[in-house]
């Protein structure tokens with residue numbers, strides 16, 4: 001059990017929250033142009049690190065809002081909490097998150113971030 005600080009409600013016990021998977025997954029805009037392998041990669045392939053992991057959480061027994069968490073999966077230490085649409089914070093000595101999933105196909109296409117914001121397919 002650990003404490004998560006909801007960006008809107010403040011610190012609460014983990015049991016008030018629900019895990020929503022890896023953060024910063026880029027959704028391909030032209031999914032019908034993807035190969036089966038690329039689509040399967042987007043749907044199913046996720047990082048499973050021991051250490052820093054960027055995750056989505058929802059305060060399901062509180063404000064019901066989604067937000068992102070940078071958490072050390074080995075120690076459950078919360079390194080950062082930030083709202084959807086905000087850039088991940090710079091964490092000293094840590095790599096910023098890199099999105100999973102196939103980037104958009106074709107020139108000029110943009111992908112939609114899991115946050116629902118138009119991204120660049122970073």
Ligand SMILES: [Zn+2]
Nearest residue numbers: 006009059063
């Ligand atoms: Zn909340």
